Amino acid sequence: MLTRRLEDVALVLDSPKDQVAIAKEDIPADSKLVCGEGIIEMDSAIRKGQRFALWDIAGGELVRQYGYPFGRSRGIAKGELVTADNVESVLPGADPSNFVEPNPTPYSPEYTGKTFLGYVRRTGTVGTRNYYLIVPTSMCASETAMQIACRLDNLEEVPGSFANIDGVIAVPHTEGCGCVANEQIDRVLRVLKGFVLHSNVGGCLIVDLGCEQTNYGKVYPYLKSAVEACGKPVDWITIQDCGGTRKTLERACSIVVARLPEVNKARRMRCPIEHLVVGTECGASDSFSGITPNPIIGNAVDKVIFGRGSAILSEVPEMVGTFAMLLPRFRNMEVAQDFLGIVQWYEALARRLGLSLEDNLVPKNREGGLINNFIKSLGAVMKGGTTVIEDVVDYGEPLRGKGLTVMQGPGGDLESVTGLTASGATIICFSTGKGTTTGSAICPVIKVASTDELAGSLPEDIDFNAGRLLIEKVPMDALGEELFEMILRVASGEKTWSEKWKQRQFQIWTAGKLSV
Secondary structure, three states, X not given: OOEEEXXXXXXXXXXXXXXXXXXXXXXXXXXXXXXXXXXXXOOOOEOOOOEEEOOOEOOOOEEEEOXXXXXXXXXXXXXXXXXXXXXXXXXXXXXXXXXXXXXXXXXXXXXXXXXXEEEEOOOOOEXXXXXXXXXXXXXXXXXXXXXXXXXXXXXXXXXXXXOOOOEEEEOOOOOOOOEOOOHHHHHHHHHHHHHHOOOOEEEEEEEEOOOOOXXXXXXXXXXXXXXXXXXXXXXXXXXXXXXXXXXXXXXXXXXXXXXXXXXXXXXXXXXXXXXXXXXXXXEOOOOOOOOOXXXXXXXXXXXXXXXXXEEEEOOHHHHOOOHHHHHHHEOOHHHHXXXXXXHHHHHHHHHHOOOOHHHXXXXXXXXXXXXXXXXXXXXXXXXXXXXXXXXXXXXXXXXXXXXXXXXXXXXXXXHHHHHHXXXXXXXXXXXXXXXXXXXXXXXXXXXXXXXXXXXXXXXXXXXXXXXXXXXXXXXXXXXXXXXXXXXXXXXXXXXXXXXXXXXXXXXXXOOOOOEO
16 A cells, blocks of 8 residues: 655645645555545545545535635545535525725736837737738638738748738638627627737738628728727728629739738837736646646736736636635626626526536546536636736727726637637737647737646647646746746747647637527
């Protein structure tokens, strides 16, 4: 029988509140773990990432991680594996009656003096990249937009030198027509506007077919005043008016080539990090996502906000059950109620469809030790750090202020990242436990691995190894500082792996779409 110290093989995230530990490695059956002055005898094998009880947890008792409950015990013995069978997915309701507004987030001279090299736009925003963007207003124009971009993206083949342009890219999508003119069309317009006006975009060509719901007659008035104020070159071309595909391609390419010299005039300038907006995302999560990469991202986000910068936390289905945990951080009760409202919207939608938000857990999540949606949520919100939650905005809605904002949005990676970008994120930190290669159309994405094994298995897709927290025992704050410095380097032009592979995903959230 193997006897080892608990801390050598497992993690307890909030002692003494937590009754469970997470295995850092496979623990054989019949092992004995020394915990303080006591012994935990393991009756069964525990795989890496799984949870086991530190003491007997009586039936009906809340089971905690991070100091917060993620379910109710059905009766769990000391050393027993914690599973979906012995934990009921039930949480107590949060009581807002004792809510006290938090003190404002303190700014730190250590971080307010930090800078990055960005592109200053006429509106006062600062970009981390300088793209020329081909924007189809609908699915009907998307393929043509892609063909325009494909002809021009290799700038070495375009006459002239454009060293200050990161690429000519398109954002094809499946929206803009074939549905009722309601919330879905409003959302498409909001997202497209966010991309056209985005500080990572130096110029745009907007392409429509001509007869879709989001054609020139609809979109031009919607964008007109904002485009005039932004000061960047924005042109328009209509396929039906142009005479078809070939003529559209020829005309579009001539427009873009004529605009590139103007876009190329942009130069990186030294800017304070108060102009930085960090989006946060997690995808293909495992049991360590909420333990290593998400808290490290949260630590780095805190440092950006301590420097007067901004950050966005989203993926609302992965915040279910966190209201009590986040309540002390809302700027005021109005913001708290706004947050509760977007969570309840998802819960009501699931009920209407006869579904459960537990479906947000994929088999690999469960296999990795995430036994229910609540425990996944507790880990997911860690990437939002610890500062005051200043505001709640709709999907793709522009940020209204500095600090940390929660954005309404889905858990799907591509839809979420698109919304974060439309709301103003200029760089994204993306944690992953199982590994994902996706990026963003116009934002640099820093991929943060949960384990040393994942970082080693995807060395040309992972930018930062958060697994060092477990393997090398590097302190959390030191890793957060390293990630913060990487954020500044990437914001200043250093390419991430997803950029090198041209992982330029763009997908608008289609919730509520009714095709006609």
